Amino acid sequence: MSQPTRPSSVPWPDVKHRLVDAPGGxxxxxEQGTGPLVLLVHGFPESWYSWRHQLPAIAEAGFRAVAIDVRGYGRSSKPSEVEAYRMLAHVADNAAVVHALGEExxxxxxxxxxxxxxxxxxxxRPDVFTAVGLLSVPYSPRNGYRPTDAFARIGGDEExxxxxxxxxxxxxxxIEPDVRAWLAGFYAGLSADTMPAAGESRFFFVPKGAKLADRFTGDTLPSWLTEADLDVYAGEFERTGLTGALNRYRNVDRDWEDLAAWDGAPITQPSLFIGGELDASTTWMADAINAYPVTLPGLISSHILEKCGHWIQQERSDEVNRLLVGWLQALPAQEWPHALP
Incomplete structure (x- = not known):
């Protein structure tokens, strides 16, 4: 069952907002467009709005583009229990969205x-999801190292x-005493045109007794982020708080336990990867990208965008749209078994 909601201010007229039932609420x-369904899932700390440039491009190419607010974000439900944000719950939400939209x-x-x-x-859920596109963060299968132990080693004398x-x-x-300023600093710190020089950055490491925001530098917004865009993000988090978003991080060990049966498992569906050359997710996880012949045997194309940071579909929207739409259009017909005539 789905229900319409009051539309927000958007730069195109035919977008639809909707609430659908899912396991967590x-x-x-x-959504925009008609045709085969493409489900878009945002990251931290963002919302459906991070796909604002992709929705019309995907729709114009003949697809039904749907961007969700992940549970804990925006207008989606926000369960109170930390464990409600485990990976298995997000997987269940995504499958529920597909079925709620009348698709298989x-x-x-x-x-x-x-x-x-x-x-x-x-x-x-390979029975529901026939292909997968990955932006910024490479696929790395579950392995034998408990995540919090690995992260503790990475930090060394810092956190x-x-x-x-x-x-x-x-x-x-x-974060919450000044959500807007914190978001601006976080976005800028990972954007190509405002991030610290590679040799000067300790952005992801917190000194003892300090805060992550102590690593933020300057007050300049990245070129992809307008004051109005920042207002949208800040408005959502001012209303919801950050706990739901942060609870995703608080489940990394629980995910590791839940996914034990899939240790080292490859994703076999047709896939796409697009990363930014200056993104730490790309540089730190180069081994994961190099392992794609084993871990993503269905990989159709992989791209590293020069001089691009982390917020890839917003920093380089035209280029990402071209690559993403080209990949969608190149998918074999059998990957759209319930949507094509």
Missing amino acids: RIHLV SAVIVGHDWGSAIAANTALL FYVSYFQTPGRAEAE
Whole structure:
């Protein structure tokens, strides 16, 4: 069952907002176009709005583009329990969205945490998700190392940001007194035109007794982010708080336990990867990208965009749209078994 919601201000007239039932409550989504379903999953700290440039491009190419607010974000439900944000719950939400929209299958595309959610959704539900696109964060199968132990080693004398996010309330106390300024600093720190020089950056590491925001530099917004765009993001998080978003990080060990049966498992559906040359997710995870012949045997194309940072579909929207739409149009007809005539 789905229900219409009051539309927000958007730069195109035919977008539809909707709430659909899902295991964790309701998922808010925005859709445009008709045709085979393409499900878009955002990352941290974003919302459906991060796909504002892709929705019309995908729709114009003949697809039904649907961008969700991940549980805990925006107008989607926000369960109170930390464990409600485990990976299995996000997978269940995505499958529920497809069925609530009257479809049997979809292609799924994700960015940042959404990339990991999309990858695991394709891995666990190949019966529903026939292809997967990954932006910024490469696919890396579950392995034998407990995540929090690995992150503790990465931090050394400082604290890796994922470790910093683990304790409920700690990061919230830093962010929520001035959500807009914190978001601006976080977005700028990972954008190609405003990030610190590679040799000067310790962006993801928190010194003892400090805050992550102490790594933020300057007040300049990245070129892809207008004041109005920032207002949209800040308005959502001012209303919802950050706990639901941060709870995704607080489930990394639970995910590791839940996914034990899929240790080392490849994703076999047709896939796409697009990363940014200056994005730490690309440089730190180069081994994961090099392993794609084994871990993504269905990979159709892989691209590293020169001089691009982390917010790839917003920083380089035209280029990402071209690559993404080209990949969607090149998918074999059998990947659209329930949508094509």
